[in-house]
Amino acid sequence: MRLASCRNSYRGNLLKNSATALFATGFAALTVVSCSSGPSGSDAKPTPSKSSASKPASDDAAARKDVLAAYSGMRTEQVKAYAKGKASGTKLEKYAADKALATVEGNLFRYRQGGIVFKGKPKSSAKVTALSLSDKPKTATVTECLDTTHWKPVVKSSGKEAASGNQPRRYTVTGTVRTIGKTWMVVGLTADKDHPC
Helix, strand or coil: HHHHHHHHHHHHHHHHHHHHHHHHHHHHHHHHHHHHHCCCCCCCCCCHHHHHHHHHHHHHHHHHHHHHHHHHHHHHHHHHHHHHCCCCCCCCCHEEHHHHHHHHHHHHHHHHHHHHEEEEECCEEEEEEEEEECCCEEEEEEEEEEECCCCCEECCCCCCCCCCCCCCCEEEEEEEEECCCCCCEEEEEEECCCCCC
16 A cells, blocks of 8 residues: 555656646746747848937938038128129139029129119028929029118219118028039029019
């Protein structure tokens, strides 16, 4: 009886230990399967780096800054030229070309013929409203609110104001800007005095 009891106890312990071992093995297997249930190395898609994703945005911001610098430079040199009645001695050609340069120089010629120069300075609020960096050359559009309240034409010989009273003092100007080589330059200017800003 004692021998049979020992055998039964031994079998019980053996079965118990075997069940424990199987449970532990199964748990380990589940853990391995669970951890490796994601996509395999061949199926995984690479995550785009933040630096490559932010590059177009960085290029866009830099281009907009350069476009506005060119437009602001053109406007500054135009004011200097109108104050003297001539473009010589200014850096107008550094910022303006094509039709924009022709427009400014044409106006200067007419003012010179009439003995007109400009006194004071305008206020300008400009922003880039269109930009294409994929074009060749690259192109941009600048929309400007130009306030000429304190920028007035006067007769050079007398200093008498020459502007007519019904002229709008605040109006919208649209500038066309493009790259010439690697440099942004203003190539077109259109003043819309029927649209005050």
